[in-house]
Amino acid sequence: GDIFTYDPGFTSTAACESNITFIDGEEGVLLHRGYPIQQLAQQSHFLEVCYLLLYGELPSAEQLEDFENRVTNHTMIHEQMKNFFSGFRRDAHPMAIMTGVVGAMSAFYHDSTDIHDPWQREVASIRLIAKMPTIAAMAFKYSMGQPFVYPLNELDYASNFLRMCFSVPAEEYHVDPILARAMDRIFTLHADHEQNASTSTVRLASSSGANPFACIAAGIACLWGPAHGGANQACLEMLREIGTVDRIPEFIARAKDKNDPFRLMGFGHRVYKNHDPRATVMKESADEVLELMGIENNPTLQVAKELEKQALEDPYFTEKKLFPNVDFYSGIILDAMGFPTSMFTPIFALSRTVGWVAQWKEMLTDDHMKIGRPRQLYTGAGARDYIEVENR
Ligand code: CMC
Numbered sequence: 222g223d224i225f226t227y228d229p230g231f232t233s234t235a236a237c238e239s240n241i242t243f244i245d246g247e248e249g250v251l252l253h254r255g256y257p258i259q260q261l262a263q264q265s266h267f268l269e270v271c272y273l274l275l276y277g278e279l280p281s282a283e284q285l286e287d288f289e290n291r292v293t294n295h296t297m298i299h300e301q302m303k304n305f306f307s308g309f310r311r312d313a314h315p316m317a318i319m320t321g322v323v324g325a326m327s328a329f330y331h332d333s334t335d336i337h338d339p340w341q342r343e344v345a346s347i348r349l350i351a352k353m354p355t356i357a358a359m360a361f362k363y364s365m366g367q368p369f370v371y372p373l374n375e376l377d378y379a380s381n382f383l384r385m386c387f388s389v390p391a392e393e394y395h396v397d398p399i400l401a402r403a404m405d406r407i408f409t410l411h412a413d414h415e416q417n418a419s420t421s422t423v424r425l426a427s428s429s430g431a432n433p434f435a436c437i438a439a440g441i442a443c444l445w446g447p448a449h450g451g452a453n454q455a456c457l458e459m460l461r462e463i464g465t466v467d468r469i470p471e472f473i474a475r476a477k478d479k480n481d482p483f484r485l486m487g488f489g490h491r492v493y494k495n496h497d498p499r500a501t502v503m504k505e506s507a508d509e510v511l512e513l514m515g516i517e518n519n520p521t522l523q524v525a526k527e528l529e530k531q532a533l534e535d536p537y538f539t540e541k542k543l544f545p546n547v548d549f550y551s552g553i554i555l556d557a558m559g560f561p562t563s564m565f566t567p568i569f570a571l572s573r574t575v576g577w578v579a580q581w582k583e584m585l586t587d588d589h590m591k592i593g594r595p596r597q598l599y600t601g602a603g604a605r606d607y608i609e610v611e612n613r
Pocket of ligand 1: 450489
């Protein structure tokens, strides 16, 4: 029969060529279009990084303004889409709502579903990036039983998202620039990460010619899992469960125990075997934000820092090259901002949308594009004859 390479989890298979993001896992390097993530997180801002990921170069001032205007122009969602939210239970996980609502965009934006038309692809990209914060914020408002807040286009991307999440009609709301900056940095640090599980899902879905909204909905579904984007929620819940520094050794022992499925959430990475450069920036950001908010004695941050310290002194973690990843500190910042843990993964999803979209666009113009169709090593029964039910 045919001979295949057996590579479960694709640990050694390159599925595509890409010129968007470079990762060197041994060295802890992450570059977008050649630019180091640290510089982008500290000196650039999310929409500029979106432009870079989508079009390959940093924009001129004029290009940036034009891009920001285009995104801003698309922040509202079709009014009828509000009905989708009210169809869900109030206690639905916002990721469940987002998967449904983003998939439903295919039914509202027919004029941007033709993947062969470059202009429609462009409009779909902008729509997805522009509407994702609105959809995530609406899922949040719905869970709290508060009225939806429409986008305010005079605000920047992060400030607008914070306002849609936290303002209520009864009170005046001013976006705190420190929080907006921290929010923007979280978006930037999650913007793209080459062929991770959700991005590969988007590419695989797209390889069949599915429309962009369906493909991104598939990515959101994949991201939800606790081994991937769901780790930020799971990590903060774990830190809270640990609660006090004296209980850390117990949890480290559990993480090392082969008979216990428990893992240290926010620890380990398929590609990074030295450090996750995003985690370093995130940790600094957590310190900065909490200090500026006057809550540097945050007990969760203390548990996180001590847990990191103890794990990094433990040969189990060093030998397996397990280090804190991007999700280890992000939850602490989001918690301090007032987000419930259920909103952490939706925030990851809205940040990663640009990465999914950039990779989707790249793929559609790639001459090597074919339907993704992995093979298998069959381990089942050999050929045999059917037996009538009465004879079994
Ligand atoms: N705690 C304890 N042990 C761990 C952990 C952990 N967090 N992560 C990996 N290990 C062990 C694992 O048990 C295995 O041990 P052994 O070789 O003795 O069987 C070894 O390390 C290798 O693990 P693996 O599962 O084969 O590695 P992987 O590359 O398939 O998985 C991972 C990578 C990120 C899924 C995994 O490290 C993990 O589950 N981490 C916790 C969840 C998490 O934080 N995910 C977020 C990843 S970064 C953001 C994102 O991608 O969304």
